[in-house]
Amino acid sequence: MLRLEGVESGYGRTTALFGIDLHVAPGEIVALIGANGAGKTTSLMTVCGNPRAKAGRIRFGGDDITNLPTHAIARLGLAHCPEGRHVFPRMSVLENLQMGAAFADPAHFHGDLERMLERFPRLRERLHQRGGTLSGGEQQMLAIARALMSRPRLLLLDEPSLGLAPMIVRDIFALIERVSAEDKVSILLVEQNAYHALKLAHRAHVMVQGRIVASGTGAELLADRDIRAHYLEGGAGV
Amino acid sequence: MEYFLQQVINGVTLGGIYGLIAIGYTMVYGIIGMINFAHGEVYMLGAFTALIAFLAATLLGGADSALGLAIALVATMGFTALWGWAIERVAYRRLRKAPRLAPLISAIGMSVVLQNFVQVTQGARVKPLPPVVHGGFTLMQAGTFKVDLSWLQIGILLLTLALMAGFTWVITKTPLGRAQRATQQDAKMAALLGIDVDRVISTTFVIGAALAGVAGLMVTLYYGVIDFYIGFLAGIKAFTAAVLGGIGSLPGAMLGGLLIGLIEALWSGYFSIEYKDIAAFSVLILVLLFRPSGLLGRPDVEKV
Ligand SMILES: Nc1ncnc2c1ncn2[C@@H]1O[C@H](COP(=O)(O)OP(=O)(O)O)[C@@H](O)[C@H]1O
Numbered sequence A: 001m002l003r004l005e006g007v008e009s010g011y012g013r014t015t016a017l018f019g020i021d022l023h024v025a026p027g028e029i030v031a032l033i034g035a036n037g038a039g040k041t042t043s044l045m046t047v048c049g050n051p052r053a054k055a056g057r058i059r060f061g062g063d064d065i066t067n068l069p070t071h072a073i074a075r076l077g078l079a080h081c082p083e084g085r086h087v088f089p090r091m092s093v094l095e096n097l098q099m100g101a102a103f104a105d106p107a108h109f110h111g112d113l114e115r116m117l118e119r120f121p122r123l124r125e126r127l128h129q130r131g132g133t134l135s136g137g138e139q140q141m142l143a144i145a146r147a148l149m150s151r152p153r154l155l156l157l158d159e160p161s162l163g164l165a166p167m168i169v170r171d172i173f174a175l176i177e178r179v180s181a182e183d184k185v186s187i188l189l190v191e192q193n194a195y196h197a198l199k200l201a202h203r204a205h206v207m208v209q210g211r212i213v214a215s216g217t218g219a220e221l222l223a224d225r226d227i228r229a230h231y232l233e234g235g236a237g238v
Numbered sequence B: 001m002e003y004f005l006q007q008v009i010n011g012v013t014l015g016g017i018y019g020l021i022a023i024g025y026t027m028v029y030g031i032i033g034m035i036n037f038a039h040g041e042v043y044m045l046g047a048f049t050a051l052i053a054f055l056a057a058t059l060l061g062g063a064d065s066a067l068g069l070a071i072a073l074v075a076t077m078g079f080t081a082l083w084g085w086a087i088e089r090v091a092y093r094r095l096r097k098a099p100r101l102a103p104l105i106s107a108i109g110m111s112v113v114l115q116n117f118v119q120v121t122q123g124a125r126v127k128p129l130p131p132v133v134h135g136g137f138t139l140m141q142a143g144t145f146k147v148d149l150s151w152l153q154i155g156i157l158l159l160t161l162a163l164m165a166g167f168t169w170v171i172t173k174t175p176l177g178r179a180q181r182a183t184q185q186d187a188k189m190a191a192l193l194g195i196d197v198d199r200v201i202s203t204t205f206v207i208g209a210a211l212a213g214v215a216g217l218m219v220t221l222y223y224g225v226i227d228f229y230i231g232f233l234a235g236i237k238a239f240t241a242a243v244l245g246g247i248g249s250l251p252g253a254m255l256g257g258l259l260i261g262l263i264e265a266l267w268s269g270y271f272s273i274e275y276k277d278i279a280a281f282s283v284l285i286l287v288l289l290f291r292p293s294g295l296l297g298r299p300d301v302e303k304v
């Protein structure tokens, strides 16, 4: 579904990714964990062409998307729910969801909207409220719902739990699991909250300073002593 | 009282014209955070296109027919839209990530080029146009003083209202308008949702330019004289209107235009016509001092 081969990327003259290889198969949840500044966000953004990969290849489905413009990549069915949520602050919840569906088949709109509002009852209550007035957890739900409105084949999720209360974090992870099953969407999940992410993911990669240093199933990495020490028990990543 | 009413009618007509130009300033500022300093020249190009269209129609004997007017309107909007597109392409697109001074200078350069282009090709002298739309009626009469409302004024007001209503509808209710607001609020996110940001920005310039073109056509008809230099002052006044209403705000541009038109008309009616420009700019200074975000602008001009 998604495959990165030797992808290098960065900002201006600084390099942030030094040859990333990874793939996501249909139906899979793949997690990317690592400390702050490791290059997780850059990896997801490079998939979307901003910043552009300096070397390597990125394929999505049958297409080589390495040099496609960001909007064209999105229209292929690759939804990105970025770090910091990026809800449109002065558009209503409904308009935010309409933006998500901007390039989906309009015939699906009402059905999909209804499904999202059933899944996120809070959004129904706030349907005509401005995005900027929602709480952090509600904004995260809106950002995920907006991404799903495009009926993507692959969802990139960047730190969905960032800054949320522990109870809401649990909800969000439960939701990601449900979404992956119900919407038949593959997920590439970036998290600093490694424990939850590894429990949820089929496979995972650990990133350090722009490189992937360990890979395995979620359970394997969860059991690994070094990784526990670094990312789960008060290490740099927690 | 009658005199006051007459000045209000004149002021509202003028205000609608300023408002149409101001929309272009405010939309472009909203979406790329920069002032399009060549926008006044687009209005001037609209006035010249309209003039040429009317003169051609006069030769063919149909300038004062509804069809003649419609053709002039379409030609003007089409031509100025093209210039709006070109200005974005030449002066702004490549400089979008450059320091803010760079596009400012390139836009001023564009403005100088357009002024000189028209001066060279059309001549520097004032161009007259014989009245195209005739007649009107007297609203009321007090002694020898009559309050007149011409068909042309009615036409200008109706067309301005229709364009503003239509444009507001596009922005608030259509997918294009949503894409425009989304790009304005968070361009990076809009792109991640499949919005072609370059195209949205282009469209914004095009629509703003077409509206300024209509304003140019109206002025050609209303005053009957134009020259290559009219874009400068009208541009600054419409810019003032946009700032007065709150730059970035669409209703603000319309309100600001109306106010500037009224201030100008009332000032020239009661004080001195020579100083009418000073009146408008004094208001701008007062607003900037006491309400820098404008009448309808947001106090927090946040940039993501
Ligand atoms: N917009 C940017 N401009 C310059 N450098 C950046 C930018 N974003 C991230 N970086 C740098 O790139 C590296 C990777 O950052 P990032 O991908 O955000 O890491 P993570 O998401 O894992 O926390 C860091 O060294 C960071 O400082």
Ligand SMILES: [Mg+2]
Pocket (backbone or CB within 6 Å): A040, A041, A042, A083, A159
């Ligand atoms: Mg990050």
